[in-house]
Amino acid sequence: MPRIVLHDYFRSSASYRVRIALNLKGLAYDQHPVSLVAGEQQSPEYKALNPQGFVPMVEIDGERVTQSLAIFDRLDALVEEPPFVPSDPPGRAHVLALALTVACDIHPLNNLRVLRYLKTELGQPQEAVDAWYRHWVVEGLAALEALAAPQAGTFLYGDQLSMADICLVPQLYNGRRFDVPMDAYPTLLRAEAATLALAPVEAAHPDRQETAQ
Amino acid sequence: MPRIVLHDYFRSSASYRVRIALNLKGLAYDQHPVSLVAGEQQSPEYKALNPQGFVPMVEIDGERVTQSLAIFDRLDALVEEPPFVPSDPPGRAHVLALALTVACDIHPLNNLRVLRYLKTELGQPQEAVDAWYRHWVVEGLAALEALAAPQAGTFLYGDQLSMADICLVPQLYNGRRFDVPMDAYPTLLRAEAATLALAPVEAAHPDRQETAQ
Numbered sequence: 001m002p003r004i005v006l007h008d009y010f011r012s013s014a015s016y017r018v019r020i021a022l023n024l025k026g027l028a029y030d031q032h033p034v035s036l037v038a039g040e041q042q043s044p045e046y047k048a049l050n051p052q053g054f055v056p057m058v059e060i061d062g063e064r065v066t067q068s069l070a071i072f073d074r075l076d077a078l079v080e081e082p083p084f085v086p087s088d089p090p091g092r093a094h095v096l097a098l099a100l101t102v103a104c105d106i107h108p109l110n111n112l113r114v115l116r117y118l119k120t121e122l123g124q125p126q127e128a129v130d131a132w133y134r135h136w137v138v139e140g141l142a143a144l145e146a147l148a149a150p151q152a153g154t155f156l157y158g159d160q161l162s163m164a165d166i167c168l169v170p171q172l173y174n175g176r177r178f179d180v181p182m183d184a185y186p187t188l189l190r191a192e193a194a195t196l197a198l199a200p201v202e203a204a205h206p207d208r209q210e211t212a213q
Numbered sequence: 214m215p216r217i218v219l220h221d222y223f224r225s226s227a228s229y230r231v232r233i234a235l236n237l238k239g240l241a242y243d244q245h246p247v248s249l250v251a252g253e254q255q256s257p258e259y260k261a262l263n264p265q266g267f268v269p270m271v272e273i274d275g276e277r278v279t280q281s282l283a284i285f286d287r288l289d290a291l292v293e294e295p296p297f298v299p300s301d302p303p304g305r306a307h308v309l310a311l312a313l314t315v316a317c318d319i320h321p322l323n324n325l326r327v328l329r330y331l332k333t334e335l336g337q338p339q340e341a342v343d344a345w346y347r348h349w350v351v352e353g354l355a356a357l358e359a360l361a362a363p364q365a366g367t368f369l370y371g372d373q374l375s376m377a378d379i380c381l382v383p384q385l386y387n388g389r390r391f392d393v394p395m396d397a398y399p400t401l402l403r404a405e406a407a408t409l410a411l412a413p414v415e416a417a418h419p420d421r422q423e424t425a426q
Contacts, residue, residue: 051359070309146264
């Protein structure tokens with residue numbers, strides 16, 4: 001087995017995705033917590049490893065991989081089961097599109113660095129920042145529900161877990177932290193429940209991390 | 214050859230990426246322009262095809278694929294040459310990470326819908342909206358330059374074009390529209406020049422589209 005180090009933050013959505021992915025593949029890893037709240041991602045030590053100063057990052061026998069979706073792809077090449085994408089090209093493209101809807105259309109707008117810019121640079125009150133957060137979650141989850149529903153089963157795509165489900169779980173967790181109502185997304189809730197029922201997924205939960213406060 | 218329809222907007226960064234990708238693969242397509250400025254992406258006709266109401270979308274013999282990076286993957290399965298990712302897993306993960314740095318960390322913050330929210334919902338003056346745009350481009354391009362430089366050649370990854378270059382070209386085009394200085398990114402400029410020198414890429418430029426105003 002390769003030696004894997006995960007640099008993550010317990011509450012970061014993309015970090016949570018990667019913990020789920022590593023656990024599902026049955027890969028053991030050393031965890032190196034990087035506190036985004038304390039600004040540790042900007043330390044010279046961390047930026048020497050990842051010049052972007054973002055988490056998550058994994059090191060696989062010294063090979064550094066950034067960006068959660070690239071990490072999924074890398075882990076799929078490393079360990080076959082369970083595959084994170086279906087093998088047929090149309091199914092694969094559909095699953096990628098679902099994952100990218102979370103990773104490109106929802107999450108980037110609600111990153112800590114963005115919420116901070118709204119507050120500090122644009123002088124927005126907390127109420128406006130929270131409304132911003134909810135706006136993009138609601139718009140994004142509605143899109144995801146509509147895109148996923150026609151081909152969903154137990155999971156977002158049929159009855160097999162995929163990287164779309166891995167992206168879904170942390171996004172719903174974060175949405176609930178900002179009190180986004182979830183009733184309008186039955187397909188997403190069904191897939192979330194099926195994914196959370198898996199023990200490797202449960203172990204990746206932010207509250208299960210040693211650094212959780 | 215499959216029948217391909219591309220739903221796009223000439224100036225949309227993700228649409229521009231997909232035009233480059235289709236042209237590089239030598240795939241002919243019918244173009245169906247969707248004016249984001251006129252709000253055509255919200256029309257019932259378009260939303261019946263893509264419930265998210267986003268461009269680009271491609272139809273490949275009736276199969277609908279959304280999200281530019283999922284479209285790249287789908288086109289790679291359809292036509293082998295030129296491949297959009299290297300075949301070795303570490304190189305592949307690195308190229309995906311570069312592409313995702315543009316697609317997740319820069320572009321989503323500067324979408325038309327986001328700029329509109331800043332202006333309308335948050336009442337920000339144009340000057341603050343422009344500063345927002347430039348802030349994320351500058352931060353993102355600096356990260357991309359640092360991530361790419363160690364393994365770059367003529368292109369962002371070695372001497373072979375990849376989906377990272379396909380994402381780069383529209384991002385630099387859009388950055389220049391907002392007067393972002395580019396001097397600090399020699400690796401990006403070199404890869405951009407090499408990519409733009411290819412005739413299929415040139416034909417994808419926003420100004421070459423029939424609907425360009």
